[in-house]
Amino acid sequence: MALLRHTNQPAVERQALTINPAKTCQPVGALYAALGVHNCLPHSHGSQGCCSYHRSVLTRHYKEPVMAATSSFTEGSSVFGGQSNLLAAIENIFTLYAPDIIAVHTTCLSETIGDDIPQIAAKAQNEGKIPAGKFVIHANTPSYVGSHVTGFANMTKSLVSYFAEKGPAKLRTVNVVPGWVEPADMREIKRIAALMGVEIILFPDTSDVLDAPQIGKHEFYPRGGVTVQALRKTGSSQATIALGPTASGSAALELEKKCEVEATMLELPIGLRATDAFIDALRRIAGVEVPQALKDERGRLMDVITDMHQYFYGKRVALWGDPDQLVSLAGFLADVDMQPVYTVTGTPGRAFEERLTRVLAGRVPGVRMRQGAQADMFLLHQWIKEQAVDLLVGNTYGKYIARDENIPLVRHGFPILDRVGHAYFPSVGYLGGIRMLEKILQALQDKQDRDCPEEAVELVM
Numbered sequence: 473m474a475l476l477r478h479t480n481q482p483a484v485e486r487q488a489l490t491i492n493p494a495k496t497c498q499p500v501g502a503l504y505a506a507l508g509v510h511n512c513l514p515h516s517h518g519s520q521g522c523c524s525y526h527r528s529v530l531t532r533h534y535k536e537p538v539m540a541a542t543s544s545f546t547e548g549s550s551v552f553g554g555q556s557n558l559l560a561a562i563e564n565i566f567t568l569y570a571p572d573i574i575a576v577h578t579t580c581l582s583e584t585i586g587d588d589i590p591q592i593a594a595k596a597q598n599e600g601k602i603p604a605g606k607f608v609i610h611a612n613t614p615s616y617v618g619s620h621v622t623g624f625a626n627m628t629k630s631l632v633s634y635f636a637e638k639g640p641a642k643l644r645t646v647n648v649v650p651g652w653v654e655p656a657d658m659r660e661i662k663r664i665a666a667l668m669g670v671e672i673i674l675f676p677d678t679s680d681v682l683d684a685p686q687i688g689k690h691e692f693y694p695r696g697g698v699t700v701q702a703l704r705k706t707g708s709s710q711a712t713i714a715l716g717p718t719a720s721g722s723a724a725l726e727l728e729k730k731c732e733v734e735a736t737m738l739e740l741p742i743g744l745r746a747t748d749a750f751i752d753a754l755r756r757i758a759g760v761e762v763p764q765a766l767k768d769e770r771g772r773l774m775d776v777i778t779d780m781h782q783y784f785y786g787k788r789v790a791l792w793g794d795p796d797q798l799v800s801l802a803g804f805l806a807d808v809d810m811q812p813v814y815t816v817t818g819t820p821g822r823a824f825e826e827r828l829t830r831v832l833a834g835r836v837p838g839v840r841m842r843q844g845a846q847a848d849m850f851l852l853h854q855w856i857k858e859q860a861v862d863l864l865v866g867n868t869y870g871k872y873i874a875r876d877e878n879i880p881l882v883r884h885g886f887p888i889l890d891r892v893g894h895a896y897f898p899s900v901g902y903l904g905g906i907r908m909l910e911k912i913l914q915a916l917q918d919k920q921d922r923d924c925p926e927e928a929v930e931l932v933m
């Protein structure tokens with residue numbers, strides 16, 4: 473196993489080369505967002521190879537069969553455009569698979585050709601290929617810019633552009649855009665809102681889609697996902713809470729622009745402070761009290777932090793992945809006196825370094841952060857070789873660094889390809905915070921037990 477033994481020092485500034493990117497491609501995110509809509513079939517407008525990759529990376533992470541259709545570009549469509557393929561696909565999909573919505577996302581190839589999806593969808597409508605009451609929506613997701621997170625953001629914004637309607641009167645509902653989080657996180661956000669007595673419209677919502685219960689028979693469209701009716705109502709809600717500006721900000725701003733629904737931008741509710749901010753925003757917008765049950769959960773997280781703090785103090789951590797996850801995670805780690813010294817993300821946009829600097833508030837000496845094409849796993853490994861860390865937190869792609877440097881790895885974020893079960897446990901909210909800390913401490917102490925000399929093995933640590 474010498475995969476990364478060639479990683480050299482020192483880190484040289486690169487202009488035009490990415491080695492092991494800390495991101496994946498836009499359509500993956502658009503597909504994930506579309507799966508969070510009830511009775512929706514995602515459709516990849518490009519070659520079969522793109523669609524296979526996007527489906528397989530999601531299937532490997534969620535361990536669920538992820539469905540999507542494709543325009544199946546051949547040489548002809550690559551030269552003349554994919555209109556006829558998409559028209560045939562729309563007709564076939566509605567005839568054979570009967571979704572309520574086809575959510576088309578583009579790919580590098582169809583973007584380079586310049587296919588105009590709204591024009592093709594209008595032609596399909598005029599030719600009677602879209603049955604009454606059914607929809608074809610789209611998001612542009614060229615993968616030579618952005619990442620899976622911007623793809624998610626683009627499709628989520630499209631849900632607003634296509635469906636949100638400003639009704640005659642305000643409803644009691646509060647919109648929550650959850651960002652790219654696990655289905656269990658989405659369920660946890662709904663549980664917290666229900667405990668507070670706040671009626672939310674969560675979109676997209678992949679709970680009960682990518683963690684649907686096994687019921688002994690195949691359901692092509694699982695029962696989860698936000699409905700078209702609920703998406704329409706988002707335009708009449710009291711306000712929108714965008715959790716994670718990179719993944720959720722554009723949908724919230726679109727709702728503000730289109731339907732005058734006020735947007736509140738928050739960081740993902742991972743950790744004590746970020747969860748406090750989310751619960752306080754719900755309380756303020758809906759005019760409710762925070763129930764004792766939630767106060768008790770907060771108190772339990774505080775207790776766990778107190779018990780574990782001695783082990784966390786001063787531990788150096790390297791993080792990689794999606795900006796919204798990284799900002800909240802880094803803030804949480806700094807709050808328990810760890811030192812998130814290195815952070816990289818391949819996803820561009822939305823003042824990442826500024827946000828990170830704000831949550832760290834000068835508490836981490838020697839911090840290094842990088843965003844963009846050259847903010848890759850190779851650079852992170854070089855930094856670690858220059859000065860080691862005690863812990864790695866990120867997706868599966870960090871396992872090679874973990875092995876080469878013998879550093880414990882806590883798997884978090886997307887994708888996790890080599891473990892099972894992560895989609896079933898939230899990391900948001902107070903309960904999610906307890907779980908994150910337990911995972912981190914276990915990784916640190918397992919290493920200590922494994923690597924310490926025999927005479928230093930302790931029964932009680």
Ligand code: SF4
Nearest residue numbers: 497522525579580615
């Ligand atoms: S990067 Fe472009 S060509 Fe490659 S899988 Fe993604 S959309 Fe397809």
